[in-house]
Amino acid sequence: MVYADQAKKARLMILPAVFLILLFYAGPVLLAVLYSFTDKMLVGLKSKHWSFVGLENYIVMFSDKDFYLSLLNTVVFLVFSAIIGQQVLGFFLAQLCESANRSIAHLTSLIVLISWVTPEVVVSFIFFAFLNPNGSLNNFLQLLHLKPVAWLYDHAMLAVIFTNVWRGTAFSMLMFQAALKSVDTSVKEAALIDGASPGQILSRITLPIISGSIMTNTILITLQTLGLFGLIYALTGGGPGFKTTTLPIYMYDKAFAAYQIGYGTAMAIVMLGLGMILSVIYVKKLGKDF
Amino acid sequence: MLKKTIAAVAGICLAGSAVFAAGSKKSGKNVTLNVMYKEVTGYTPWLEQAKAQFEAANPNVTVKLMCLPSTEADYNTKTALTLQTDNSVDVMVTDSFLVASLVGSDCLAPLTVSNWTDWKTQYPESIRASQTINGKVYAIPYTTDTRGLYYNAKTLAAAGIKMPWQPKSWADILDAVKKLHAAGVAYPIWMNGSKAQGEGTSMQTFEMLLSGTNDWLYENGKWVTKSKGFTDSLKFIQSLKDMGIYSNINLATMLDANGWQMLPEKFAKGSDVGILLDGVWKAADWINALGADKVQDVIKVVPMPNQNGTGFTSMSGGWTLAVSKLSSKKDVALAFIKLAVNKENMVFFTTKGGDMTVRTDVGSDPRYVQLNYYRSAMTPYIGWTRFRPAVDGYPSVSIEIQTAVESVISGQKTAEEAAAVYDTNVRKIVGKGNYIQK
DSSP states (O other), X not given: OHHHHHHHHHHHHHHHXXXXXXXXXXXXXXXXXXXXXXXXOSSSHHHHSOOBOTXXXXXXXXXXXHHHHHHHHHHHHIIIIIIIIIHHHHHHHHHHHHHSOHHHHHHHHHHHHHHHHSOXXXXXXXXXXXXXXXXXXXXXXXXXXXXXXXXXXXXXXHHHHHHHHHHHHHHHHHHHHHHHHTSOHHHHHHHHHTTOOHHHIIIIIIHHHTHHHHHXXXXXXXXXXXXXXXXXXXXXXXXXXXXXXXXXXXXXXXXXXXXXXXXXXXXXXXXXXXXXXXXXXXXXXXXXXX | OHHHHHHHHHHHHHHHHHHHXXXXXXXXXXXXXXXXXXXXXXXXXXXXXXXXXXXXXXXXXXXXXXXXXXXXXXXXXXXXXXXXXXXXXXXXXXXXXXXXXXXXXXOBOOBOOTTOHHHHHHSOHHHHHHTEETTEEOEEEEEBOOEEXXXXXXXXXXXXXXXXXXXOSHHHHHHHHHHHXXXXXXXXXXXXXXXXXXXXXXXXXXXXXXXXXXXXXXXXXXEEEEOHHHHHHHHHHHHHHHTTXXXXXXXXXXXXXXXGGGHIIIIIISSSEEEEEEEGGGHHHHHHHHOTTTHHXXXXXXOEEOTTSSOEEEEEOOEEEEEBTTOSOHHHHHHHHHHHTSHHHHHHHHHHSOOBOXXXXXXXXXXXXXXXXXXXHHGGGGGGEEEOOOSTTHHXXXXXXXXXXXXXXXXXXXXXXHHHHHHHHHHHHHOTTSEEEO
């Protein structure tokens, strides 16, 4: 009887939070799904008097060459900046911190964390100042008598990948620092005694033990990077042309710059689906491998 | 149990007081009028003056100016979003091409101009008509503009081009570009070309070209999604790219939304830019850079020729002051607008920036005429100027234009490819029955 009473109170206490989540999260998501089946525009007659067009937005999207281009850009950006860049660098830093002097480890963590807590737009400004045609990197190259390069124009994707790696590595580093602490040193010592090389310890012992963390980290940074907008938009605006237009930027362009809300929300739903598919793949694959 | 109850009640009171504290703005007779505008040379001094005058005449009103330093494209998005959701903004500086669409989404309040003598006497019929939708006026234009070809006479002469330069066709322009490129000029011709430059790309670049052909964007109530003129205009841009006249860094600078800030240095004072396809308001920058007595020797302006030598063309737009439908002080807002656009304030406005006036009395005021030679020279362009289609849907079509131009000038698509994408996309946007292909 006591438990039922407490359960009832618990439900009442949770109600405000549930209400807020429904209002600010589930509500807009449902609205987005709804709008994706309409021809709603941001301005004009169709912003108030829109009509249902069924799957037309989706049909148009899947026959839009630029959509596939933005999808490709998103995948390239995701793989190189997040899955490879941030994870590998984060893991590397976590390993180093684990075996290094405590104060150096703390100092390193602190410095890396500063990039994480810096607001996205500020990071973009920093790298714009660094990489623009008259920026510090080109000034430095000119000091060395090398030709300046239009980084944000000729190597735009590389620039945004680099910026995102710089920005997001801290997260992976923190995840792996915690994960590595949970690896029992006695297991590693036993392996050493048995004649295992550091490489073998890493691949046969450490990685399998922390595989759960790797998977969690991969899912989290995939979902974060899939939806990354501000960093790229402030740095290159998706340009030049279409070179760094990832799905979120293409979606913004269509929804808010071209005022096609219906089409933009359809893209958002596709992005949501993409995130879900990737998460399922990760859970299945990484769950099996290790 | 008692402790828990007290804690709960205290929590609710705290939350409640926060909600109530946030909402008490309308206290007493004091009214705050919020005016939102985009940062452009001359706007802040003009609106500050209007604000001071209005507050002096209406002691219970405080005018709050909200200046947004944003690119053109972002400001238009902000306009669309603000007028739909933000009931704190009363007066909004609005691009004239957006007005028809905003009226379509019921975001602007109709303005009473029947008792305003100035409207009938000082605003030309074409201007009044451009802002009258279904018999009602929704925005008061305070500036219009025309576009043409500025050129640096010294730079062109040094490249071996005969002075005065008076191109009669697109071929003449390309010819001058070739000579300037051969002479090593960094930007033989400078023009907007990116999506980030928004309407700047659509109007100053693309529509200046298209309006010089036999085709247009919108004919007989339908959008023209495919035409020879459209492809030819893109081909002109492609030929600039194919000539290799821009280094990658220079192209990046020219396409940057803030690249125009380099023009006083590079075009007026320097010899990095030969020809500039841009609007009348730019002239103020040259006058400021070189001084009113020397500038006319260096910077000249000529009208943009049609494609095949059949005459000249220009594009006119303009900005307006509009009242948000969500405003709770529409009368006060309109009174402020009328004050801000009266003759004296408009003369003041045109002395601070390079904008062309719409008012007849300002246009003939000696202060206006003598201040800016280029403005007077480009006023006759109104005779052959075109306006953007003032129809619902233009904003979305304009984005497609900008996308097409950017893809061609950056070499990502050929003119034909970009035209095909435009055709496909615009047909989708405007829907069946609303387009023709020529």
